[in-house]
Amino acid sequence: MTSRTPAGGAPASGDGRVLVQVALDFVDLPRALAVAHEAVAGGVDWVEAGTPLIKAEGLQSVRELKAAFPTHTIVADMKTMDAGRVEVEYAAKAGAGVVGVLGAASDATIKESADAAHNYGCLLIVDMVEVAEPVARAKRAEELGADLIGIHTAIDQQMRGEQPFEVLKAVVAAVSIPVSVAGGIHSGTAAAAAAAGASVVVVGGAIIKATDAAAAAAEIRRAVDEGAVIETSLYRRAGEGTVREALERVSTANVSDAWHRARSVPGIKPLLPGAHMCGPAVTVRTYPGDWAKPVEAIDLCREGDVLVIDAGGVPPAIWGELATHSAMVKGLAGLVVYGAIRDTPEIARLGFPAFSSHVCANAGEPKGFGEMQVPITIAGVAVAPGDWIVGDDDGVMVLPKAQAVELANRAMDVLEKENRLRGEIDAGKTLAEVAYLQKWEKKS
Template identity: 45%
Template sequence: MNAVRQLKKEFPEHAILADMKIADTGAFEVEMAAKAGADIVMLLGNADDSTVQDAVRSARKYGVRLMADLIIVEDPVKRAQELEKMGVDYINMHAGIDQQMTGKDPTPLLERIIQAVDIPVAAAGGLDAVTSAQAVKAGASIVIVGGNITQSDNVTESARKIRESVDATEIPDFKRQTLEQETRRLFSEVSTPNITDAMHRKGAMKNIRSMVDGKKMVGTAVTVQTFEGDWAKTVEAIETAGKGDVIVIYNGSPHIAPWGGLATLSCLNKGIAGIVIDGAVRDIDEIRKIGLPVFATTNVPNAGDPKGFGEINATINCGSQVVNPGDYIIGDDNGVVVVQKERAYEIARRAKEVEKNEKRLYEEIKRGSTLSEVLKLKKWEKM
């Protein structure tokens, strides 16, 4: 409540919304927020009716308004109508952070709620300058923006862009990318450390490094299981792979290469995104001139023979990570990470949040803080 008091003191002419997410003791928490200076108090839309009704009575007593948050409500349209009848002043259509990570588009539901009630409807959940404008276009009276301002390295500029977008007289049509397009875009914008952080420090291939410095690789796996020095299946996989794929090879030896310059050039012509080898490569000078991202354990001069043993597009183990065909493979100068295809979009979104947070931390450290101070390590150490 001290935060509410401070905001009201600094901005007495502005409406202050206290996002209490009240689930119980409705009257008590509304009173607490109102006395601290809140003008609008948020309660959970799935709170019991008795809690909502008591919160409404308290709001009328103390002269504040109520907003109901529909996060995780099973039937948001029906519940919005019930909340309106009970006296709630605003409805908040809120897509939770974990829901956002799975790629659910809340716009159709927002439009249905707006049509179902006569009170103002707010939109919240992952909104940025573009999606805030789209929410207004859909009929939202209020947009609530969190992480895209608070986690920005320049909060003023981020807030200004959002303000300008919702005030624009003409809001352009926004064509959303497919999940695959958006997944690839997000992975291309973040680092492999961002991704492993988003996966709770998992997914990194062991002992595999970039053979071509400064190259970023994002693509879906075409897997190859082969044997020491047998390069037949690795080359045949070039015919199987398509544009934007990554060929992922388990070779079984750091001493005999199943891959070299000619195979790399063939991949470049097909638009293949890169190569990952649990094993060695050769022709490293040619590979670096070609410039295609290639990741391996080492480089050696000698190759084996095309015997034809092995399999294409089977589940393999590469760098101590299980890789299935279609999994996302991301590589940069830090190394290579594998992300299960079923969770690729979610992990890409979570990695983007990690990146935003790190940019904010960089700015705070530049202003003179230490990393320990910024992260409040001593406060959060396990006692």
């Protein structure tokens, strides 16, 4: 039996140093290798072949990472659920020093995985992702032979604003083996992860999406070693109180991509090129030309709200310069009209983000029909009070209130990934190359 201490340091080695692991959650091995070289230059200890990479490229990804970094521990995030012995055996033979099995797997699978890991000279980490009772399961995994426990807030949970630190503290207190932590960690939270008892701090996006992964890894390394909080405007997950901050940074195209290519509101166009708005909706349903309720609704708005008006999608205008002036004094973030607006030169000079389906000179009469703060439909898209609205030159997106945190985080994820791709293009590659289009063309 070979040694169970992997190259690059073991979390139980006794020197007290918290290890930093980079998670290469790519689907293309050349990009993974390039980023790994940067991350190692920045000071990471362990290099992980992420689950997407293993699924896309197989265990060849582990072999090539081990060949590239022979003195570093390679982690194979297999997420094994069954057939533990064979999966761990071949991951170890490919060069993995640590292999991952799911805590949700059966006791038999975890035991078989542990036996195989120890027979082939690697460590077994049991991942608590989506485990209902992580403390109890971690204790049982230790009894079954696990070498490490992984506390892992899954990406889909991260997008809803969840964090791993409270579970981490509870598990560290319950087991005697090292514990790693993963889940949206960046330079602003890495020190907290170490302080909560993690022996291994696993970082994905904050390194692999950075335009300079070496510098990003070095910041994480410093944060862990010095207990420093290094603020960043990227890689942070929004919560209920920070949705606006995230949505102010992203485009409607980012939101659409994050939402499985969701459509913008058809036919709604910006009055002012370059305008960007976001905010919760205050809704109005009125009749074409009846501008009483739209103007009255300004009084209901709070600073930062977006007024969304269903005026039937046709002229006459229900909004003009005086309404805009009133809205700006109240602090509204913007306006969406499914219908007509007028006084557009004056509105443009005021710089107010206004979006509409029509522009015309003639206004209607303030008859007072309609309703405020009710669910409406504009151009076939439902809008409820409190839904988040994002608008720019490409149009308007409506984010249901219950999904706003998740969609804001997913849109930021799109933006951050594009930043990395933009850097690769600047370095001389074409878009077709960085997107690996030929490799991933859909086969019939």
